[in-house]
Amino acid sequence: MTWRPTALNLSLLALAGWALFLGVLAGRADLIVVAVPPLVALVMGRRVSRPPALRADHAVSADRLVEDERVTVAVTLWADQAGLVEVLEPLPPGVRLESGGNHAFFLLPQGRPVRWEYTVRCAGRRRVRFGGLHVRRWGPLGLVATEGWTRPWRPVAVYPRLAPLKHLPRPLRTQTFVGNYVSPAQGEGIEPGDIRPFVPGDQVRHVNWRATLRLGALHVTQHHRERNADVVLLLDTLSEVGPSGETVVDAAARGATALAAAYLARKDRVGLIEYGGQLRWVRPGAGPAQFQRLADALLDASVVFTYVTRDLELIPRRVLPPQALVLALSPLLDARFVRAATDLAARGFDLVVIAVSPVAPARAAARPGRVTDVAARLWALERRAALDDLRRRGLTIVEWDGVAPLDTALATLRRPRLRRVLAG
Amino acid sequence: MMRLVAAALLLAAAAFPFAVYPAAPVTWLVLAALLAGGAGVALLSGPLVTAGGALALIAHAVALLIARAAIDPVGATTLGVTLTLLLLLVHFAGRVDGAVLGPGVLISQVRDWLVVAGVGVVAAGVLTAGGAALAGGLGGVTVPVMIAAAVLGAALTAAGVAALVAAREDPMSGR
Numbered sequence: 001m002t003w004r005p006t007a008l009n010l011s012l013l014a015l016a017g018w019a020l021f022l023g024v025l026a027g028r029a030d031l032i033v034v035a036v037p038p039l040v041a042l043v044m045g046r047r048v049s050r051p052p053a054l055r056a057d058h059a060v061s062a063d064r065l066v067e068d069e070r071v072t073v074a075v076t077l078w079a080d081q082a083g084l085v086e087v088l089e090p091l092p093p094g095v096r097l098e099s100g101g102n103h104a105f106f107l108l109p110q111g112r113p114v115r116w117e118y119t120v121r122c123a124g125r126r127r128v129r130f131g132g133l134h135v136r137r138w139g140p141l142g143l144v145a146t147e148g149w150t151r152p153w154r155p156v157a158v159y160p161r162l163a164p165l166k167h168l169p170r171p172l173r174t175q176t177f178v179g180n181y182v183s184p185a186q187g188e189g190i191e192p193g194d195i196r197p198f199v200p201g202d203q204v205r206h207v208n209w210r211a212t213l214r215l216g217a218l219h220v221t222q223h224h225r226e227r228n229a230d231v232v233l234l235l236d237t238l239s240e241v242g243p244s245g246e247t248v249v250d251a252a253a254r255g256a257t258a259l260a261a262a263y264l265a266r267k268d269r270v271g272l273i274e275y276g277g278q279l280r281w282v283r284p285g286a287g288p289a290q291f292q293r294l295a296d297a298l299l300d301a302s303v304v305f306t307y308v309t310r311d312l313e314l315i316p317r318r319v320l321p322p323q324a325l326v327l328a329l330s331p332l333l334d335a336r337f338v339r340a341a342t343d344l345a346a347r348g349f350d351l352v353v354i355a356v357s358p359v360a361p362a363r364a365a366a367r368p369g370r371v372t373d374v375a376a377r378l379w380a381l382e383r384r385a386a387l388d389d390l391r392r393r394g395l396t397i398v399e400w401d402g403v404a405p406l407d408t409a410l411a412t413l414r415r416p417r418l419r420r421v422l423a424g
Numbered sequence: 425m426m427r428l429v430a431a432a433l434l435l436a437a438a439a440f441p442f443a444v445y446p447a448a449p450v451t452w453l454v455l456a457a458l459l460a461g462g463a464g465v466a467l468l469s470g471p472l473v474t475a476g477g478a479l480a481l482i483a484h485a486v487a488l489l490i491a492r493a494a495i496d497p498v499g500a501t502t503l504g505v506t507l508t509l510l511l512l513l514v515h516f517a518g519r520v521d522g523a524v525l526g527p528g529v530l531i532s533q534v535r536d537w538l539v540v541a542g543v544g545v546v547a548a549g550v551l552t553a554g555g556a557a558l559a560g561g562l563g564g565v566t567v568p569v570m571i572a573a574a575v576l577g578a579a580l581t582a583a584g585v586a587a588l589v590a591a592r593e594d595p596m597s598g599r
Contacts, residue, residue, distance in 0.1 A: 018481050030500035036501070036547050104525070116524075142515055
């Protein structure tokens with residue numbers, strides 16, 4: 001760090017120069033006297049010693065947040081010389097100042113720390129990386145300054161806010177682990193099933209006394225097992241529309257996070273496939289750790305442009321189990337994703353497509369006006385026709401505008417009950 | 425608050441030529457100085473305030489020439505201090521505009537400015553006294569000295585204007 005002269009030098013020089021020039025031109029000594037105070041300021045302001053050593057420490061109140069949550073940023077500064085210090089921390093996109101200021105001036109005492117705090121609100125799903133601290137030490141009167149900056153700090157993860165979901169699509173097939181779904185298979189459980197004659201080995205508590213009295217022989221009630229299911233979230237990151245932070249991918253990721261949380265709460269195993277320029281996945285798993293893995297993967301989900309079409313057949317069976325319920329979240333804008341979804345349905349996967357409407361985000365990004373309104377309405381009509389066509393081709397599609405609660409959209413979905421599917 | 429103080433300093437600087445010669449050419453120059461300086465104060469722009477200060481100085485020189493006023497070292501010192509404080513204040517206000525000010529920052533700046541003003545007054549007084557003492561003895565050699573001073577003033581002005589025009593934008597100013 002070295003001292004550099006500031007623009008104030010030039011202002012004072014110009015003023016002193018004019019005073020001297022006019023004094024000589026007019027032949028008046030009192031105009032030359034006018035030049036003395038600015039020249040004195042110039043001399044006094046340049047009396048500086050070596051540049052000071054500055055140290056900055058940065059702390060954020062939380063490194064994992066939910067969107068629209070507030071976080072307090074605390075900066076501690078030390079210097080080996082007393083003086084005026086200016087600090088600026090540029091705010092990353094999507095971060096709004098809530099209280100305090102990210103630009104401050106301090107009179108730093110020698111060897112003693114000064115703590116500075118401000119609060120920001122983080123909007124939208126993203127990893128927020130505070131852009132490093134710019135520190136400027138001002139010399140006397142602001143005539144010289146020295147600058148330095150620190151590297152960006154550790155990122156803060158801002159997760160989507162979880163919306164409660166009550167109307168989750170029921171999986172048509174269950175797995176082998178204990179869960180919340182009534183399985184068609186008979187066994188230990190609390191859901192009563194068929195009645196059959198008693199055979200040695202049956203437990204007495206399963207005897208159906210009403211049927212026994214009516215039929216004159218011992219009969220027992222069979223029960224259905226409660227099992228869990230595998231759910232795979234298929235996120236389309238091939239295309240996106242909308243303003244930054246409110247794109248269809250953001251809406252889809254927000255929905256996927258809510259779905260993951262809801263299914264994991266039902267003891268299901270949930271996995272994720274990000275179908276885009278990068279084909280990334282998270283193997284199905286259960287529990288809070290799995291939710292964290294999914295939330296982190298969804299946080300990084302973004303559009304990576306590519307012409308390459310990746311086939312879902314490349315995905316290992318352990319990532320996309322044949323018995324899994326596949327929930328595809330997509331704006332259905334890219335033909336490659338539509339083809340992949342149709343292919344999955346044709347291969348017998350239990351597939352539900354949650355079609356995130358791109359119309360509203362595109363409208364928000366466009367200039368408002370009558371033409372935009374008409375174009376949006378035409379696009380919505382075209383889209384409805386395209387979705388109807390896909391439904392006729394056997395896809396189960398739920399329309400979601402990305403703004404209204406996802407639960408409202410899912411409530412419109414009618415799915416056959418598990419036992420009826422197996423019976424049919 | 426800092427804008428108000430700067431506006432008061434600008435008005436004070438503009439009042440000097442008026443006090444000497446409150447008539448036509450000076451009025452226009454003072455008006456131009458107030459416009460440029462006022463814009464600088466409103467926008468907290470150092471270059472505009474410098475231009476306003478320079479125009480006020482030119483107006484003062486014109487007023488002194490037209491009115492053939494007597495030499496007034498006290499008035500000149502006051503004008504110099506006023507213009508210097510105006511520049512220091514506007515530059516500082518421009519830097520801190522929109523920023524959080526820690527405790528004691530403003531007080532320390534005011535203290536520094538007052539010290540500069542005090543030293544400026546003393547230096548101007550010493551220069552005036554020295555000039556008055558030397559005036560009698562060195563009356564015959566004033567022409568080359570004045571030519572040298574004129575060359576210095578012109579060079580400083582040219583350098584100042586060139587550097588003001590070429591001044592790079594402050595990355596931390598936020599504007």
